[in-house]
Amino acid sequence: MKWFIRISIASLLFLIYTIPVHSQLIKDLQKRAEWKLKQKANQKVDDAIGKTVDGKPKNKETSAKENDKSKKKAGDPDKTEEKETGAVTDSKGTSTKSFKSYSKFDFVAGEKLVVYEDFSKDAVGDFPLHWNTNAGGEVVTVEGSDVRWLKLPKEGVFHPEFIKDLPENFTLEFDLICTNPFSFYSTALMVNMVQLNEPSEFENWGRFIRSGNKGARFSIHPTSAGNGSGRLEFFWIENRKESMKNEVDVSQFHAKTDNIAHISMWRQNQRMRIYVDEEKVFDLPKAIPPSTKLNALLFTLGGYHDKADHYLISGLRLAVGAPDTRHKLINEGKYSTTGILFDVNSDKIKPESYGTLKDLASVLKENGVVKVKVIGHTDSDGDAGNNMELSKKRASAVKASLVNDFGIEAGRIETDGKGASQPVGDNAKAEGKAQNRRVEFLKQ
Structure with a gap:
């Protein structure tokens, strides 16, 4: 009789502790089922992209042919045509977003x-x-x-x-x-x-x-x-x-x-x-x-x-920290940001930099007489001379964006680059390198 009571108590305790979990499992499945009913159940899932995570293409020949078909007839030979969503595919087959x-x-x-x-x-x-x-x-x-x-x-x-x-x-x-x-x-x-x-x-x-x-x-x-x-x-x-x-x-x-x-x-x-x-x-x-x-x-x-x-x-x-572009640039005379991002070893601005550039452009528009110098900085990886040249190109790219995308007068902006010569972080660490890859704006 004692063994029966012990088993009964153990079973009851098991139910008490597992009911909440099973209840949550059921709720989760019900929610997923509800989502599924809201959508067209017979829609096809997107075709597989033909690549595995370890970077080995399933069919190199097919992928190459698809790339060739989508090449632009004119312009940048490393870019395919821009889709309606603004996506662009580079020569490596990686989809990116347009600025x-x-x-x-x-x-x-x-x-x-x-x-x-x-x-x-x-x-x-x-x-x-x-x-x-x-x-x-x-x-x-x-x-x-x-x-x-x-x-x-x-x-x-x-x-x-x-x-x-x-x-x-x-x-x-x-x-x-x-x-x-x-x-x-x-x-x-x-x-x-x-x-x-x-x-x-x-x-x-x-x-x-x-x-x-x-x-x-x-x-x-x-x-x-x-x-x-x-x-x-x-x-x-x-x-x-x-x-x-x-x-x-x-x-x-x-x-x-x-x-x-x-x-x-x-x-x-x-x-x-x-x-x-x-x-x-x-x-x-x-x-x-x-x-x-x-x-x-x-x-x-x-x-x-x-x-x-x-x-x-x-x-x-x-x-x-809350960004305060206006106070830093107008009152303190210097605004530095790591929020303007570039492709690796390139002066191409990543589209997720748009908000930072737009914020800066708004300050310049509100203060129409202010002129600025844009200074690019890099981390210490690679050749010092190449880094210097890259930092100058990145500063020029920022100027071009402010002028072409936001309507700031070109005469209000001059550019320069310092390469890796003025680090603010430890180049031996990933976060230090990221801190050094920055763009500075000096009020003139």
Whole structure:
């Protein structure tokens, strides 16, 4: 009789502790089913791009023929024709966004860059040294990309331990790609900005919240009911409960490894803005309770994850402080920014720089008599002479953008470049190099 009572008690305890989890699983499946009903269930998933994550083309001959067909008849021989979305494909087969497509992009990076992670110091095949996880992952290369990526392949929590503070004013950016096709039933990537009492608590922030800590959770999924568009949600989490703030479908984010999505997040006290490429998907004025202290960033994947599906992230940038272009330039006479980004070893301005340039152009338009000198700076990688020449070209590219894209008079702007001769950060570190790759504006 005693053994029967013990088994009954054990079974009851098992049910008590598992019912909430199963209930959450059922709710999650119901939500996914509801999303699926909203879409055309018979729509086809985008064709596979013909590349694997390790950078080996499945069919080099086919890919080469497709590239040849899409070459421009005139103009830049390394660019294919611009699509309606503003996407451009370079000679490596990598899809990029055109500068003009960002005309409504108002994101401005924080004043001081404090974190830059490109996994350049980590060996391919290893999990990055300064991250922690309760799952797995590895640093990989991707064909057509000049940087390394962290592959997140399965359920778990991924913690960049070097981020120890997310103050009331910060910006966070990273690049994101995923495998294609990507199952609708595989988990979303969740970006958690949280409050940890101890670093070891990071493991509590899995799919099911078992922690009493506070935090904001932004989730992004590359497909919604198989129609190719992405789905995003934003939650505030407290006392083990998720409070939905908003959700939206995003057509720009597709499950293609040749289409890098740039994610930008901007907190100003309670307000949170989130962008996917040029589109502002959330602008929530009361997203975060007042005076909330957040001190950790976590990437998490939940359950239902197909083994073939995984996300890759790179170019993680954290900048703190509210940017004040007007005061810095007009009152202090100098404005320096790491928010104007360029392709590697190139003077081509990345389109996600649009918000920073637009902000600066607005200041110049409001102060029509002010003249400026634009000075480019590089990190110390490579030849000093080449860096000097590159810094001058980048300054000239910034001037050309201010003149051609924003209507600033060319006579108000002169340019110069200093190469790597005036570092402000440690060139032995990734974040130091990123700090040195800056553009300065001096009031004349």
